[in-house]
Amino acid sequence: MTIAIYPGSFDPIHNGHIEIARRASLLFDKLIWAAYDRPLKSILFNEEERLEFMRQAARDLPKVEVCSYHGLTVLFARQVGAKAIVRGLRATHDFEIEYQMALINKQQAPEIDTVCLMTGTQYAFLSSSILKEVALANGDISEMVPPYVASKLKVRIAQLGEDRGDKVKLVSLQE
Ligand SMILES: Nc1ncnc2c1ncn2[C@@H]1O[C@H](COP(=O)(O)OP(=O)(O)OP(=O)(O)O)[C@@H](O)[C@H]1O
Numbered sequence: 001m002t003i004a005i006y007p008g009s010f011d012p013i014h015n016g017h018i019e020i021a022r023r024a025s026l027l028f029d030k031l032i033w034a035a036y037d038r039p040l041k042s043i044l045f046n047e048e049e050r051l052e053f054m055r056q057a058a059r060d061l062p063k064v065e066v067c068s069y070h071g072l073t074v075l076f077a078r079q080v081g082a083k084a085i086v087r088g089l090r091a092t093h094d095f096e097i098e099y100q101m102a103l104i105n106k107q108q109a110p111e112i113d114t115v116c117l118m119t120g121t122q123y124a125f126l127s128s129s130i131l132k133e134v135a136l137a138n139g140d141i142s143e144m145v146p147p148y149v150a151s152k153l154k155v156r157i158a159q160l161g162e163d164r165g166d167k168v169k170l171v172s173l174q175e
């Protein structure tokens with residue numbers, strides 16, 4: 001059985017992430033869609049909330065399993081017996097970062113390869129940070145996320161009250 005992991009912070013998931021999870025699941029026997037438990041950036045949704053969004057999105061993706069992990073991504077990949085780490089590529093900016101990460105990961109775990117899937121053009125601009133900024137400014141996010149994410153995002157932003165600008169800006173500055 002060929003297993004791959006699809007790691008990220010997914011704070012929260014958006015349609016670009018779901019598209020990559022769906023396409024990657026067609027390439028492997030099992031895809032483990034995994035959220036970093038504590039990303040090195042300010043997050044809006046805790047681990048369980050992020051996982052719940054991913055579980056809902058994975059309902060109609062039979063080969064996708066959702067979980068969180070702690071520590072080095074390659075070590076997690078090795079633990080679960082994965083042969084590949086799946087990443088989504090947007091514009092050229094992603095390439096440089098992913099290339100560097102892939103080389104470091106390869107050095108740490110030579111038996112595991114990074115597989116990058118190009119995003120669909122309709123999602124080329126989309127990131128969780130941008131999504132949060134648009135939501136914060138009361139923009140229309142209905143094309144970017146499933147309805148269950150959109151409604152929770154609105155509630156969370158309303159809960160942030162006065163601090164909300166700082167919180168969301170922090171997220172986008174830290175990439
Ligand atoms: N629009 C998109 N299309 C395809 N892949 C994407 C898209 N957005 C993110 N990804 C990929 O999903 C994985 C997880 O990324 P991550 O959790 O950082 O999401 P993000 O949208 O980039 O959020 P943030 O703005 O917080 O960095 C990465 O491989 C990333 O390149």
Ligand SMILES: [Mg+2]
Pocket residue numbers: 127175
């Ligand atoms: Mg990112």
